[in-house]
Amino acid sequence: MDAKIEAIEKNEMWELTSFSIEVKKVGVWWMYKTKANENGELEKYKARLVAKGYVQKHSIDYTEVFAYVARLETIRLVISISSQKGWTFFQLDVKSAFLHGKLNEEVYIEQPPRYEKKDAEQKVFRLKKALYGLKQAPRAWYSCIESYFVKEGFQRCPHGHTLFIKTAWI
Numbered sequence: 001m002d003a004k005i006e007a008i009e010k011n012e013m014w015e016l017t018s019f020s021i022e023v024k025k026v027g028v029w030w031m032y033k034t035k036a037n038e039n040g041e042l043e044k045y046k047a048r049l050v051a052k053g054y055v056q057k058h059s060i061d062y063t064e065v066f067a068y069v070a071r072l073e074t075i076r077l078v079i080s081i082s083s084q085k086g087w088t089f090f091q092l093d094v095k096s097a098f099l100h101g102k103l104n105e106e107v108y109i110e111q112p113p114r115y116e117k118k119d120a121e122q123k124v125f126r127l128k129k130a131l132y133g134l135k136q137a138p139r140a141w142y143s144c145i146e147s148y149f150v151k152e153g154f155q156r157c158p159h160g161h162t163l164f165i166k167t168a169w170i
Contacts, residue, residue, distance in 0.1 A: 001030060001047045005115055008049065011099055014109070014125035016117060025108045025124050026134070027052040049112055051133035062105055062136040094145075101130040101140025 008014070019025065031050045037043040056062055082089045094100070107127040111117065130137035146156075 001114070004047050004049055005112065007096065008099065011096075011129065013099060013129040013131070014127050016120060016123050017108070017126045019108070019122060019124045023108050023124070025110050026055060028109050028112050028131070028133075030113065031132075048132055051107075051109055051131045051137075053133040053135045053137075056135045058135075062134075097145075098130050098132050098137045098141045101137060101142075101144045103127055103130055103134075103136065103140055105136065107134065107136075 028049055028051050031048045033046045033048070035043045035046055079089070081087075108124045109127060109131065110124055111121070117123065127134075130140040134140075149156075
C-alpha cells in the first residue's frame with residue numbers, strides 16, 4: 001500500500017483541496033491480491049487503490065467512457081501478416097496503465113483509508129489523472145496512449161481502430 005501511494009504521489013495524480021458540500025466526492029477502497037510464481041508459491045502481495053466508480057452518473061459525473069478494444073481476429077491477422085513478411089512486432093505491458101490517463105472532468109475522491117493527511121482529514125483529493133474504478137478511466141488511458149503513438153509517427157490501421165502501425169512500414 002505504501003508503494004502504491006508513493007507511485008500515485010510521484011505521478012502527481014491528485015492534489016489535496018478543501019471540500020464543499022456542492023462537490024460530489026467518490027469513495028475509494030483498497031483491493032488486495034496475491035501473486036504466485038510459476039511453481040504456484042506465494043511470490044508477493046499486491047494492493048491497488050480503486051475508486052468506487054459505481055456511484056458516478058452518466059452526463060453528470062462523466063460524458064465519455066468508450067475505449068477501443070482490439071478484436072481477436074484483427075490481432076491474429078496482424079500477427080499472421082507480420083510473420084509472412086518477416087516483420088518484427090512488439091507487445092508491451094504498461095504498469096499501472098490507467099494511472100497515466102488525464103481526466104477531462106473534475107473528480108474528487110475521499111482520502112484513502114489509513115493515508116489521511118494529518119490536520120487535513122476533512123479535505124479531499126482532486127484527481128488530475130484517472131484512477132482504477134472510475135467510469136472514464138479506460139477512455140482517459142486510451143487517449144493518452146493514442147496521442148503517444150501519433151507523436152511517434154504511428155498511424156491508426158484503417159481496419160482495426162485499436163492497432164497502430166509505424167508509418168515507415170506501410
